[in-house]
Amino acid sequence: MKKRILALLLVVLLAVSLAPCAFAEEGEVVGNYYSFTDRNGNHVTVPVNAFASEVISFTPGDPWKEAGSSNTDPQIALGLPDADDSNSSTGDLCLGGSGVLVLGFDVAIFDGSGDDLYVFEVGNNVEDTQVEVSEDLVTWYDVGVATGRTAGVDFSGKVPDGARIRYVRLTDLRSAASGGWPGADIDTVCGIRTMAVSSPFVDVRFGDYFYDSVLWAINHAPQITNGTDATHFSPANTVTRAQAVTFLWRSMGEPKPNTTNSPFTDVQDRSSWYYDAVLWAVGEGITNGTSATTFSPDSTVTKGQMVTFLYRTVGEPGKTGTGAWYADAEAWAKQNGLLTGTDTAYSTDGSCPRGDVVYYLWNALA
Ligand SMILES: [Ca+2]
Ligand SMILES: [Ca+2]
Known part of the structure; x- marks a missing residue:
């Protein structure tokens, strides 16, 4: 009998400790x-x-x-x-x-x-x-x-x-x-x-163009990205399209997707870490994929793609609908100082490394 009560008490204690702490009205x-x-x-x-x-x-x-x-x-x-x-x-x-x-x-x-x-x-x-x-x-x-x-x-x-x-x-x-x-x-x-008040990374130093961006990204709720290890952020590393959309989704607070099925044959695994992020981006019209049926999650994200993701996220201000798919986004990005300030020159098809991705996110969304 005593044992049963003890077991019950343990279950209750476990349930209490696992439940989120709630405060009245807070x-x-x-x-x-x-x-x-x-x-x-x-x-x-x-x-x-x-x-x-x-x-x-x-x-x-x-x-x-x-x-x-x-x-x-x-x-x-x-x-x-x-x-x-x-x-x-x-x-x-x-x-x-x-x-x-x-x-x-x-x-x-x-x-x-x-x-x-x-x-x-x-x-x-x-x-x-x-x-x-x-x-x-x-x-x-x-x-x-x-x-x-x-x-x-x-x-x-x-x-x-x-x-x-x-x-x-x-x-x-x-x-x-x-x-x-x-x-x-x-x-x-x-x-x-x-x-964060200081950088834990040896490759992110005060004065680097991505310094503030990285300190913001690592302390954001939810965290946008952490280092590649405890002491490195690896700002020059390339970013995949799956990572780029996931960083964007986290910057926005991981909103729930408003659609339930991925239209992309290469984004079908619901347990993948980027599935919800891509689904959200599709539902919000932030990405149309690399074709009607592919997203190319493992392809390297380009600067043109990154500023276009951001431009659509903020509601396409000043949209003209004329020119190439990236033209309105680049005009907006230029107006908002996004195309300058990084150490890597802007080109539509150029790779957008980790340092630039967080720099764009910080400048457009923080
Ligand atoms: Ca208090
Ligand atoms: Ca404010």
């Missing part, structure tokens, strides 16, 4: 990624290393809670979200009226498309918090106000081009500086647009 952890729905209803996935990892300083406001009581240790504003809206939650830090919290990150946060940073707050909607960001703890950029609850923050126009943010300063604005939890209640903060 999201879930799957592998190295955290997914949540922001308050605009957008599905957001970030790497778990995108969350604040260090308390640089904390100056409680006035009024505040009694020091030493719950919700007063700034460490609880680090890591994954773990607070809910109940008054018994201990996962959120009470800033107090005009309290100031400075957090550090293991990743660099950059100004990409849309929101770049996310503040997880709990409580009501009027606990306004000033959000400032910094690369070095010396120069601070005001990026706006988080207005209670969870809030996305867009750096656009508020930080210099190329800024690599490592620190966030939150200051309570006293809009609700009274009661048992005076001021904003901070659960945690995460970067949405993040990149």
Whole structure:
């Protein structure tokens, strides 16, 4: 009898440990990624290393809670979200009226498309918090106000081009500086647009044209591509068409294909690592294949093909429909600076090596 109970307990424990961790109103952890729905209803996935990892300083406001009581240790504003809206939650830090919290990150946060940073707050909607960001703890950029609850923050126009943010300063604005939890209640903060802070690869050095692209690709959720081994990225290596479409698909967050059957005789193995990526690309009109019935997954991707994949992914802006199949894509790519900046000269039929593929993806989609 006891044995049966033990076995049952083990099954329950195993099921609990395998299930994604869910937090009320927030999201879930799957592998190295955290997914949540922001308050605009957008599905957001970030790497778990995108969350604040260090308390640089904390100056409680006035009024505040009694020091030493719950919700007063700034460490609880680090890591994954773990607070809910109940008054018994201990996962959120009470800033107090005009309290100031400075957090550090293991990743660099950059100004990409849309929101770049996310503040997880709990409580009501009027606990306004000033959000400032910094690369070095010396120069601070005001990026706006988080207005209670969870809030996305867009750096656009508020930080210099190329800024690599490592620190966030939150200051309570006293809009609700009274009661048992005076001021904003901070659960945690995460970067949405993040990149690694340094290169783990001997062949990716600061100053290389693909440096930022690689740091972004390896820290993207889901990861776009890793090195060819622990210390090499091999930027000059060729890329197959299957790899190119898979990198593109991952850059877009691995969206579900809207079609179920591959039209290509050479892409039929549903268990292959690129099957869903190719299916998605076909369904979105991103690839027409190398013929009506072939995709040529193992062929080397050309620069003309890569910019065309990207152009179709972003919705074919400025399409004229005249000229060669790549003409509109190249005109768009040129206008957006994609055809310059790499060390390899652009030609439609030229090979698009790994360094160039990630450079195109970073410049067009990050
Ligand atoms: Ca942005
Ligand atoms: Ca927390």
